[in-house]
Amino acid sequence: MDQDITAILFDIRLDDTGQFDMEFDRADFITAGRLGNLMTTFLSSEQARLGDHIRLRLINPTPDRIFEIRIDGLTGFCVAYDGMPLPELVSLGNLKLAPAQRIDIIADVTGDVILRETVPSGGEELGGIMLNGQRQIRSAPIAPLPANLVPAPGEITQTADLFMQGGAGDGAHGGFGGWAFNDVSGLPNKPLISARRDEAVQVRMVNDTAFPHGIHLHGHHFWETDQNGARTHLRDTTLVAPGETMTIVCVLDNPGAWMLHCHMLSHQADGMATWMQVS
Template sequence: MQMTRRQALTLVAATVATPALSAPRRISLRPEAVETTVVGRRLPMLAFNGQVPGPEIRLRQGNAAHIRLDNGLDDGALVHWHGLRVPNRMDGVNVLTQDVVIPGESFDYRFDVPVAGTYWYHSHYLSYEQVSRGLFGAFIVEERDPPEVDHDITVQLFDMLLDADGQPDDSFDPSQFATAGRLGNVKLAILSRDRVRLGDRLRLRFINPSIDRIYRLELSGLDGRIVALDGMPLEAPQALGPIVLAPGQRCDVIADVTGDVTLRDTYYGADDLLGRIALDGERPRSRADIPRLPANRVAQPGRPAAVAMLDLQGGAGAPAHPGTGTWALNDTSGLPAEPLLSVRRGTTVRIEIVNQTNFPHVMHLHGHHFYEITQKGQFGPKRDSTLLAEGETRSIIAVLDNPGRWMLHCHMLSHQADGMATWLAVS
């Protein structure tokens, strides 16, 4: 009998209190085991409100949310609001922010959404297992003055590992946790709309909730620009070329339809069709330029008052490290007793990330966005997750202005589960 991933890797929890917000929009999310159709097959999955992905949450910028998690699983549950600037006790992270919600119990997440953009939500308890089985969904915060488009389409990239019988493969393979991760043998793009007119102007919100897979999206049938990364508008929209999305990352595109729209993945040397948007009619193409999204009001960095080094270690073919897991950050596997940085609210910090491993990693910071620093020392785009190739070094600069204990981890969830996690403290 093979060991399951849950038996192989376990996580623990801590405590939380909740605040009250006025006039929130009330939403219910119930994770439960279901049988549903995915990739053309009836499969046993985990789902929010009976569907995979979970229901899309849409709020207008400046609104408040009251989201009740009602645990219908036979296991613990937590929800993390990926990329959203929420109070620390609402962040949904065991160990750092709250107790795991036990079966049959509920928890109320309450927060406002002052920053527009494309975000998502997902399980943050046994997440390498629960997310891979379907516990994720889109969270869209619409601008107060959104750009004019004909259709606003959410695209979620998903892969699954199926066994020889075409069922979810729950076996534990240690090699998956020591290499590029648990990559599925079936992958697809789940679109909120699959028919448009020739000449329509689209806003496409790409989200990668796959637990370990990196995609390189090649789009055809579109003429447009990349307007946002990880929910944050670009100061200058970029040319629409191949889009690399690591787990957890997002990208917004505004483009005009010039033909049948296809989405292909060409990462890892592949050339796989993920999805298609078919043509159904025609309209005159807009003569207006692709607009720049309105900027989000976020703190601007000053001179860094604190600097930290973060060494990514471990995995197949790498030197040994003192950590207890396959992977480690600064010689420690899992959350250390002391934070990587402990600073006062509003401090600008610089983190030098060095990937000493033979595999790519995507480092995600909770509760904040940061600037990627280019090789020329200039500020790149604002993101909440940064992808590093094997052997690569990157600096990020962040204003830590959201108080609490914030996780910083590899969002290749197999790597996080076996060691790649640390945290920052903001007082």
């Protein structure tokens, strides 16, 4: 590997004078979140040689922005989601990252590496890694990363439903905030699931709202599942589109009280949070 480069996606709201805008509007909480008017990328390296074999680690730490990224100048594959290696390589296309999500890429540099946000502007440049020199082009194929040691789920011992409620245009719910899980805004007194260590549990997440939500579980990774119930990607944050249902399976192998919340932090602050207890 010639370089290991971190790309931190950033979303900033500036006022008319070009200073950080610290004001909040009520609409920020009950719509898509507090979105900025300037998107950029902080890169740990901004130069590479033509032919360099690199690992590019995309990170979305923004409060609310969902990025949809296209990367020019690379030939390669996605090799990991949220720090968990993929069993099969995933081709590079438009890459969607909700807040807290990460994507690792292994690729060869074929030109200036330009990161572009495809929505809503259709190609706004976020940053780039410029060519400086050249090396011999590699011929070896890219292989998947070794798998991390994670416990495979056995029999599902508990199931729970997580209904996402609230936001602009949604009907009333039982919580006090603009958002709620299962008619509760903020952390409830009782956990969504109380389990013993190493139990395998299933949570059906139902997005009945008009907005997407990136649901993040602390202390664990979980499997997303497809429409047939088959396990797919191992992640700690899943993006659930409006009207979509996502079922996850998790082995709760880490004792503690673990928050499960929307990582659009404006949504979390206004109600979208619950927790799991592992003893």
